[in-house]
Amino acid sequence: MPARKGESADRFKAKIVSLLKWPDRLSLGLQLTVxxxxxxxxxxxxxxxxxxxxxxxxxxxxxxxxxxQQPAQTQRPETPQIVEDPDKAYSKRSNKPHPIDLSELAIEDTVLDDGTRDLSRLPPNLTLTEEPLLTDATPQASPPGQELKPEEPQESEQQAALTEQSLPVDANRKTSRKKTVLETEKPLVVVVLDDVGVNRTGARGAIGLSTPVTLAFMTYAAGVREQVGQAREMGHDVMLHFPMEPRGGQDPGPQALLTSLSEDELKARLAWGLDQFEGYVGVNNHMGSRFTEWSDGMRLVMEEMRKRKVFFMDSKTSANSVAEQEAERAGVPLLIRDIFLDNDYKKPATIMSQLLKAERIAKKQGYAIAIGHPHLQTLNVLEQWFPEARARGIEIATVSKLVDHLEKIDPDFASLETPD
Structure with a gap:
């Protein structure tokens, strides 16, 4: 009996030793796998x-x-109150693609969205409006009995002058060419609508205006050549709206001119933008408060303007723009805006006040250039203003009509080519 117990113990020990030595019997690969x-x-x-x-x-x-301690209770956010006033409700919807600071810029460039084009072509930080679509290409006039009364001009003038007052101005800067006084039978007001083409609804409304104006089409707008053709058929002048670098880091759009680019890249982007469509009589800047202050960059722009025999219109988004100096050096015809119409695009009365200010400027110097955008409000105000301005002796002119007058006193304008 004791012998059997000893044998059992020896067998148990042998099994334990065998189990402990099992890795030695495995291949190296299997050991690594385990x-x-x-x-x-x-x-x-x-x-x-x-x-x-x-x-x-x-x-x-x-x-x-x-x-x-007990876990903190998470408070539910308060449910926003429903605004009954439609004007107040509309004011909560942004219509500005670039959050431009008016302390640095004189205009907030805007784009309207109707959902009919490729969003991938737009700057990534673009915030688009949710305005309802126009049911007709032509803006509707104000309802009968509701006369649009302009606001006091003092308020709108202060608003339009924000940039000029806040930015340092070079004391040695030359007097602007826009001070040239024209002798005309009637004061001319040139209305230029920027940012046209990105929003098809806004473009249709602008093209459908009852009076020919000047439409500046975005270089990167989808279907821009077709829209330009429609605008010219309706008697409008066409300009090319070129995106340029602003202050503040906002994205001006695809193929924009930037101060960080090399000369070769700037030339390539200029060629790309200026070849997007034909038939434009001149070029103006989209944004550009930083780029238009850069002499080297604006020199390249003016060289291209001279080659293509078109004028440059400085939207004057910076009080320190060097566009005039570089245009004079290159012998390029230059125009400079006088008024921005719709910085406050939600108030039709303010837009009307700016138009009346443009009339006053035109009566002093013979003409005025007023820049706006294809907002529904702006288009409606323009339709109301057209007959009223004519009744006051104002001629609503395209930019080509202004150039016809200027070429008599400025030889640079005589060198321009008329589009086919």
Whole structure:
């Protein structure tokens, strides 16, 4: 009996030793496989523990630390009140693609969205309006009996002068060419609508205006050549609206002119933009408060204007723009805006006040250039203003009509080519 117990114990020990030596009988590859499988399993367990801990709310971890505290109650955000006034409700919808600071710029360039074109062609930071679509290409006139009364001119003048007052102005800067006084039978007001083409509804409304004006089409607008053709058929002048770098880091759009680009890249972008469509009589800047202050960049722009025999219109988004100096050096005809119509695009009365200010300027110097955008409000105000301005002896002219007068006193304008 004792012998059997000794034999059993010896066999048990032998089995234990055999089990302990089992790795020696495995191949090296199989040993590595077992080792990595074990490590992977340990890593999974450790990761799961960390994941569970990380998922716990911050305040819950604090409760676990202090024990006797209760988790903080999360307060539900208050439900916003419904605004009954449609004007107030509309004011909550942004219509500005670029959050431009009026302390640095004189205009907030705007784009309207009707959902009919490819959003991928727009700057990534663009915020588009949710205005309802126009049911007709022609803006509707004001309802009978509701006469649009302009606001006091003092308020709108102060608003339009924000940039000029806040930016430092070079005391040695030459007197602007826009001060040239024309002798005309009637004062001329040239209305230029920028940003045309990106929004098809806004473009249709602008093209459908009852009076020919000047439409500046965006270089990167989808279907821009077709829209330009329609505008010219309706008797409008066409300009090319070229995106340029602003201050503040906003994105002016695809293929914009930037101060960080090399000369070769700037030339390539100029060629791309200026070849997007034909038939334009001149070019003006979209944004550009930084770029238009850069002499080297504007020199390249003016060289291209001279080659193509078109004028440049400075939208004057910076009081320190060097466009005039570079245009004079290159012998390029230059125009400069006088008034921005719709900085405050939500108030038709303010738009009308700016138009009346343009009339006053035109009576003093023979003409005035007023820049606006194809907002529904702006188009409606223009339709009301057209007959009223004519009744006051104002001629609503395209930019080509102004050039016809200027070429008699400025030889640079005589060198321009008329589009076919």
């Amino acid at each position: 080792l990595f499988s074990a490590l992977f399993g340990i890593a999974l367990i450790f990761g799961f523990i960390l994941y569970q801990f990380a998922e716990r709310p911050h305040d819950e971890r604090e409760v676990a630390s202090y024990g006797d």
